[in-house]
Amino acid sequence: MNVYLNRDGNKNKKLKNRDVKILTLLTMIISLVIGVVTLKPFSEEVVNLDKFADYYTTDENYEDGYLLLESNYYSNKIVYNIKEHNIEIPEVSDKNKFQMPVKKIYKVVSGDTLSGIAVNQGVALSVLRNNNPGVTSNLKVGQEIIIPSINGIYYKVKKGDSLYKIAYKFRVELSDIKLYNELDKEELSIGQELFLKDPDTDVLNNINSLFKMPVKYTGVSSPFGNRFHPVLKRYILHAGVDLRARYVPVRAARSGVVIYAGYSRGYGKLIKIRHADGYETRYAHLNKIYVKRGTRVKIGQNIAQSGMTGRVTGPHLHFEIRKNGKPLNPMRYLER
Numbered sequence: 521m522n523v524y525l526n527r528d529g530n531k532n533k534k535l536k537n538r539d540v541k542i543l544t545l546l547t548m549i550i551s552l553v554i555g556v557v558t559l560k561p562f563s564e565e566v567v568n569l570d571k572f573a574d575y576y577t578t579d580e581n582y583e584d585g586y587l588l589l590e591s592n593y594y595s596n597k598i599v600y601n602i603k604e605h606n607i608e609i610p611e612v613s614d615k616n617k618f619q620m621p622v623k624k625i626y627k628v629v630s631g632d633t634l635s636g637i638a639v640n641q642g643v644a645l646s647v648l649r650n651n652n653p654g655v656t657s658n659l660k661v662g663q664e665i666i667i668p669s670i671n672g673i674y675y676k677v678k679k680g681d682s683l684y685k686i687a688y689k690f691r692v693e694l695s696d697i698k699l700y701n702e703l704d705k706e707e708l709s710i711g712q713e714l715f716l717k718d719p720d721t722d723v724l725n726n727i728n729s730l731f732k733m734p735v736k737y738t739g740v741s742s743p744f745g746n747r748f749h750p751v752l753k754r755y756i757l758h759a760g761v762d763l764r765a766r767y768v769p770v771r772a773a774r775s776g777v778v779i780y781a782g783y784s785r786g787y788g789k790l791i792k793i794r795h796a797d798g799y800e801t802r803y804a805h806l807n808k809i810y811v812k813r814g815t816r817v818k819i820g821q822n823i824a825q826s827g828m829t830g831r832v833t834g835p836h837l838h839f840e841i842r843k844n845g846k847p848l849n850p851m852r853y854l855e856r
Contacts (some may be wrong), residue, residue: 670699
């Protein structure tokens with residue numbers, strides 16, 4: 521079927537086309553005005569992730585790893601598809617905020633031990649001892665103990681010290697020393713107090729003369745000092761402490777070098793370990809010895825088994841701490 525248009529028909533068609541164009545243009549102008557009024561561009565960056573649901577789709581409208589915008593919203597930024605690439609946004613927590621250390625005072629109560637206080641306060645035992653150099657294992661009720669709010673020690677600058685030397689000695693970060701002491705320069709003055717965060721425990725143990733209990737502590741069968749010897753039947757200086765230990769592992773009380781491992785009259789099977797600063801420990805009446813002379817041992821290392829060799833009446837561990845050859849009361853230096 522053929523359709524023929526006359527001259528008037530062509531004229532009417534042109535008028536209709538013109539009207540359609542005008543109407544379309546008006547529609548676009550009105551839409552643009554409405555968009556400007558009701559859908560203003562974001563005046564600031566959206567930082568609250570909960571608000572992203574207001575602007576972006578939550579369905580599967582993804583293309584090439586990018587999140588597509590809804591048709592009635594707009595932005596000049598492309599947002600990366602976080603879910604698809606398993607990217608986690610870290611949450612800001614109060615725990616992660618930087619805090620300056622504060623000295624706290626703790627008063628000893630009945631039943632307290634240094635190790636127990638350290639655990640409860642969240643600091644290392646060596647840190648606790650270093651911040652309280654005059655405190656021994658024999659605590660008194662009401663005694664005051666300094667505890668830092670952050671695991672670390674307060675150190676007083678000595679002659680010849682520098683930030684680098686202090687950082688190297690205690691194995692701490694130089695940047696941390698500056699940060700936690702608000703230092704903007706490296707000059708120090710003698711007597712200046714610095715806070716050192718997380719110092720090396722081995723270094724502190726050597727400084728504090730701290731010794732680890734050589735056996736699992738179950739009590740003392742004979743204390744340090746003058747006593748009536750059960751075998752010799754006379755009063756004599758007991759140069760160490762007898763710890764209850766019936767054929768159990770014996771561990772090095774501190775890092776050092778074995779200077780004797782063998783049998784000794786009276787002591788039975790004996791181990792002597794030399795430590796820094798003139799200290800020496802002795803482990804006697806052993807059943808078995810696992811180290812030899814010249815062996816370097818670390819604190820807590822298994823070195824023997826307790827027993828009853830030598831001049832004894834039953835199995836136990838005779839343990840000594842000496843400083844430059846002089847016997848000391850081990851219970852004042854042992855961690856408990």
